[in-house]
Amino acid sequence: MAEKTINGVKYRLGTVSAMLAIPLLAEIIAAAGPLAPHLPVIVAANQDEAAEGKLFGDAAFLTAISGIMLQMGPMGFTDLLRRIVELAEIQRPSDEAIGSYSPIIFDGDFTENLSDILPVARWVLGSTYGDFFTGGAGIGLLEMFKAGFLPRE
Numbered sequence: 757m758a759e760k761t762i763n764g765v766k767y768r769l770g771t772v773s774a775m776l777a778i779p780l781l782a783e784i785i786a787a788a789g790p791l792a793p794h795l796p797v798i799v800a801a802n803q804d805e806a807a808e809g810k811l812f813g814d815a816a817f818l819t820a821i822s823g824i825m826l827q828m829g830p831m832g833f834t835d836l837l838r839r840i841v842e843l844a845e846i847q848r849p850s851d852e853a854i855g856s857y858s859p860i861i862f863d864g865d866f867t868e869n870l871s872d873i874l875p876v877a878r879w880v881l882g883s884t885y886g887d888f889f890t891g892g893a894g895i896g897l898l899e900m901f902k903a904g905f906l907p908r909e
Contacts, residue, residue, distance in 0.1 A: 758883040762875045766847035768857045769883050776843075777884060783836060784881075790823025838862040840877045843884065 758769045791798075794816040801813020825833060845857035846865055866873050 758879075760879050760883075762879065763869070763872050765869075765872065766852075766857075767844045767860075767876060767879070768847070769844045769880055772843055772884050780839065781885060784840075787824055787828055787833075787836060790827055791820040794820040837873065837877055840880050841866070841873060844876065844880050 757771075760767050760769075797816035798813050798820070801809045801811075801816065804810065804813070828836065842860045842862055844860055846860045847855075847857045848865075851858055
């Protein structure tokens with residue numbers, strides 16, 4: 757059971773079932789497709805200390821995000837983000853005294869806290885899929901797919 761406090765609000769994440777996690781992961785990978793051609797520039801720019809390098813990285817990132825938004829549409833993106841965030845639970849002030857958590861209600865819990873949505877989503881994704889992407893000994897999701905689908909030399 758993972759717990760995290762973000763901007764003074766406590767969140768908790770239990771185990772996500774495989775039947776929920778795998779289709780959601782497939783959706784995330786499909787949604788991230790437009791990001792792939794821009795990754796080399798984004799990664800290189802993040803390692804570049806020069807302002808010009810960061811500018812190219814930001815431009816590549818915005819282009820990639822635009823592609824994702826065009827592919828998914830605003831409501832598709834919102835729905836995916838909602839489903840990710842709602843995997844967690846929230847400790848509202850009324851829950852605090854007894855130490856309990858309640859299911860997240862996306863619109864109710866984040867309408868006045870829009871800036872908390874992405875940090876919560878990032879935490880949920882890292883907690884749910886972190887080992888799946890990075891794996892052990894440097895073998896992550898990409899390496900697994902390459903090993904399974906590309907011919908061996």
